[in-house]
Amino acid sequence: MxxxxxxxxxxxxxxxxxxxxxxxxxxxxxxxxxxxxxxxxxxxxxxxxxxxxxxxxxxxxxxxxxxxxxxxxxxxxxxxxxxxxxxxxxxxxxxxxxxxxxxxxxxxxxxxxxxxxxxxxxxxxxxxxxxxxxxxxxxxxxxxxxxxxxxxxxxxxxxxxxxxxxxxxxxxxxxxxxxxxxxxxxxxxxxxxxxxxxxxxxxxxxxxxxxxxxxxxxxxxxxxxxxxxxxxxxxxxxxxxxxxxxxxxxxxxxxxxxxxxxxxxxxxxxxxxxxxxxxxxxxxxxxxxxxxxxxxxxxxxxxxxxxxxxxxxxxxxxALNAHTPELRHHASQADQYCREFNGVIRELVDIRRDYATASRILKRLLARAGRPRPQWQFDYATCLLQTGDASGAIEHFRRAAEQGYGKAPVRQALKQAIAAAGLQSDVEIAKGLIDDDAETSQAEPMHSNTTQRIAATPVPARPAPLYAPAAAPAQEGTGEVADARARAEATLARLREQAARATSRGTATPPAETTSGATPHAR
Missing domain, CATH: 2.120.10.30 (TolB, C-terminal domain)
Known part of the structure; x- marks a missing residue:
């Protein structure tokens, strides 16, 4: 035996x-x-x-x-x-x-x-x-x-x-x-x-x-x-x-x-x-x-x-049934976590246009996302495009589309990213997303004012200076932008503190979306 x-x-x-x-x-x-x-x-x-x-x-x-x-x-x-x-x-x-x-x-x-x-x-x-x-x-x-x-x-x-x-x-x-x-x-x-x-x-x-x-x-x-x-x-x-x-x-x-x-x-x-x-x-x-x-x-x-x-x-x-309430609590925390950061990202991208700070936050969020987040993929691509990384933007626009983001806004953004990268419109990475499909274009609504801004704002030939995008309103000084960054970091700190208090009561782990998955072959 x-x-x-x-x-x-x-x-x-x-x-x-x-x-x-x-x-x-x-x-x-x-x-x-x-x-x-x-x-x-x-x-x-x-x-x-x-x-x-x-x-x-x-x-x-x-x-x-x-x-x-x-x-x-x-x-x-x-x-x-x-x-x-x-x-x-x-x-x-x-x-x-x-x-x-x-x-x-x-x-x-x-x-x-x-x-x-x-x-x-x-x-x-x-x-x-x-x-x-x-x-x-x-x-x-x-x-x-x-x-x-x-x-x-x-x-x-x-x-x-x-x-x-x-x-x-x-x-x-x-x-x-x-x-x-x-x-x-x-x-x-x-x-x-x-x-x-x-x-x-x-x-x-x-x-x-x-x-x-x-x-x-x-x-x-x-x-x-x-x-x-x-x-x-x-x-x-x-x-x-x-x-x-x-x-x-x-x-x-x-x-x-x-x-x-x-x-x-x-x-x-x-x-x-x-x-x-x-x-x-x-x-x-x-x-x-x-x-x-x-x-x-x-x-x-x-x-x-x-x-x-x-x-x-x-x-x-x-044991799984007994563990379900805790899993539900974690899921609720994760949803709250996402809602909190959506507000921060919307202000940084749509109002302050501080693409550098938003890009850093989104990169961390996407690395920890437990399920597809097409809005975050699209916002991250937007930030990459506005800071001069057109090739990176193309890749993340493609991922946003794969994860369910509307093809019409992705198509519009991809055209600008491809032009900024100096590529041909039939580039392989964008195949199926930038073809002129009038019915799809008219049927799919814009997903956020981020999309509208991309469609209306020409992409700069050179990367815009960090924290001072060319398209930012004149009245927004560096002090206000720094204030937006500070509030983003404060949100992070507050969420960590809430998670720590919840953990001290024996209820949960930090409210981040995590997976147990190095993959033996994908570490």
Whole structure:
């Protein structure tokens, strides 16, 4: 019998982030990680030390995301849970020299943790490369033949994490690169005295302990290609278990909507079971329980599983129902948040014409928008056009149309943006939006006085000076414009204060539209 302990990177509702799973009977049972002080929204790396298990959790305290560490006993009961100060976006965890090492992906570091009984975790930096922000996406850590190895995506440049295709594995002792050319390396693991690594975006498992080899792609393990975005691996004497995750459609890094890679479509959250002797595989579906797996660990079946898949699904549904009032409260806060900012944007764009300030605010809002906001896309495009970025304006006018904004105002604005960019009217990016469709043009009303102003105001040949647009009324001095900016910032501060008061009453997180969605391939 093969029993797995599985961590789910995204937990909905809170607390449903860890489970045990029997790969033969497909029995499934949640591990209770509820805590009154910390809401657990995801679980990451798992390791075992003697008879206890340690797990890296993603939680929230007072509305702010934090990484936590939890300890479970042999019966999989949560005995301790503590927040981590140095770790940001914690990933994998291993035991090393009677201490714990946790990968802090958000700071490009590995943090050493000593956690005495009855005390708080003591943290110190064990290893780092260019610390400060997630520029390499370090993730998996593994001990092998007395050395420590770390996998990372490598630099992503100006693109999304899904574009980081030259990942590597390094040996921490001497920082030697032992493998490179991996597309989203994850889940370093040891099997048959070999060090292996999953290349999530190429559906393969590679050996990364080959002497004198620098390109891991030349040494694939003798394993078949597996469908899905691969992450989380464990092995026992008979089988290798590989987790799969549902493809994300929103980038964690930018908030932008992205398409899932073709290979990830149709394969959702689950586990591939590979028989070592026959090389045959079967896939076990876990999509009713979560969308993303991070880690797998083979455990001894010492704990009797009380329920089955149906019981586990019913438990999750009951928890979702109980969580619904809080979700509704969040949705109400988000609507209020949008109404507040709509007023600020309308004044900055339509009255003050302070396009630079409005552009900065809208860029932040769009990065956090949980659902399409065509009005914000159109306003942002307007600001880009008025400050001289015609190419950027074209892109965001196109997005506004895709999200449901009226084609007539978008068509009028696009014509000016295309002219300002010096492009031809039949440019590919505007195809279908600027053709002369008289019926549509007459039937669609203007969406705001922003549209009317764009149609009437010629686009300047050069970008207008910041905070002093050429079209601004003469009586509006820099003092009044600064006042508008100050009120916009005051609105931000007031909303944060309201969210903090609500959180202190235990009711909600900040009233911003957020999603749980790095997308494994769109971070």
């Amino acid at each position: 093969s029993r797995l302990l599985i961590s789910f990177r995204v937990s909905s509702p809170p607390g449903h982030a860890l489970a045990q799973f029997d790969t033969e009977t497909e029995a499934f049972e949640w591990v209770d990680v509820g805590d009154p002080a910390l809401k657990i929204y995801g679980a990451m790396g798992i390791c075992r030390h003697r008879t206890r298990y340690f797990v890296v959790f993603q939680g929230r305290r007072e509305g702010k995301p934090i990484s936590c560490i939890g300890e479970l006993d042999a019966q999989l009961r949560l005995t301790r849970l503590a927040a981590l100060r140095r770790v940001k976006d914690g990933h994998s965890i291993v035991v090393h020299d009677d201490a714990l090492l946790v990968v802090s992906s958000g700071t490009n570091q590995v943090v050493r943790i000593v956690w005495p009984q009855g005390g708080e975790p003591k943290e110190s930096v064990f290893f780092e490369i260019a610390p400060g922000a997630d520029t390499l996406h370090m993730n998996a850590l593994q001990a092998y033949r007395g050395k420590l190895y770390l996998s990372m995506f490598g630099p992503r440049g100006d693109g999304l994490w899904r574009d980081a295709s030259d990942g590597c594995v390094i040996r921490l002792d001497d920082q030697a690169v032992v493998a490179k050319g991996l597309y989203h390396p994850h889940a370093l693991f040891v099997d048959d005295d070999a060090l292996l690594c999953v290349s999530s975006m190429t559906n393969r498992v590679y050996r990364v302990d080959i002497d004198a080899r620098q390109d891991a792609r030349s040494e694939p393990a003798a394993l078949p290609a597996l469908d899905g975005y691969l992450r989380g691996v464990a092995a026992d004497d008979k089988c290798i278990f590989v987790g799969t995750s549902t493809g994300r459609t929103r980038s964690r890094a930018t908030g932008e909507h992205v398409d899932a890679p073709a290979f990830a479509k149709g394969i959702e959250c689950g586990v591939h079971v590979l028989d070592k002797s026959t090389r045959q595989t079967r896939w076990l579906d876990l999509s009713p329980f979560a969308s993303e797996i991070y880690d797998l660990l083979v455990i001894e079946p010492t704990v009797r599983m009380r329920g089955d898949r149906t019981t586990a699904m019913q438990e999750r549904l009951r």
